[in-house]
Amino acid sequence: MAKLANLLIFPTLALTLAGCHLVYTPDVQQGNLLDKTMVSELKPGMTKHQVLLLMGTPSVTSPFEQNRWDYVSTQSRRGGPMAVHTFTLTFNNDTLVSTEGDFFAQDAEQLIKESRKYKASTPADEGRSDKSANPDDKQGGGVGGDSGNGDGG
Secondary structure, three states: OHHHHHHHHHHHHHHHHHHOOOOOOOOEEEEOOOOHHHHHOOOOOOEHHHHHHHHOOOOEEOOOOOOEEEEEEEEEOOOOOEEEEEEEEEEEOOEEEEEEEOOOHHHHHHHHHHHHOOOOOOOOOOOOOOOOOOOOOOOOOOHHHOOOOOOOO
C-alpha cells in the first residue's frame, strides 16, 4: 500500500511544482540574431548573393513575393512576454533597394556575451583537419576511400 501511495504522491507533487513555475524555465531566443555591424554593412545596390553571405539565410521567404526577405527574431525571458522583431529587406531585380524594421541590437550583443560564459574554453585548431589524426597519413578521409592521387580510388 505504501508503494501505491508513493506512485501517486510523487507524480502529483511534480505536476504541482511544474504548474507553479518553480521549475526552471530558460530564456529562449529564436530566429536570426542580427548585430549592428551586419546591419550597418547593408548598402542599397548589393546583390541577393552578397546579402546572403553577410546576413545569412532569411527566416521567411515568400514564394509569391520573391523580392522580400524577412529576418524574424523572437525572444522570451522567464515569465515575461515574448518580444518579436522583424527586419525586412526589399529587392528589385536581385538588387537591395531598402531595409526597414528593427532587430535586437543591444539584446543581441548581450545574448552573445551571456552565451560565452556557458561555452567550454577549448580552442579550435584551425590548422588541423579532423579527417586524419596523423598529417603524414595520406589515406585518411577521402570520399569512397580516395587517396588523393587522382586515380579515383
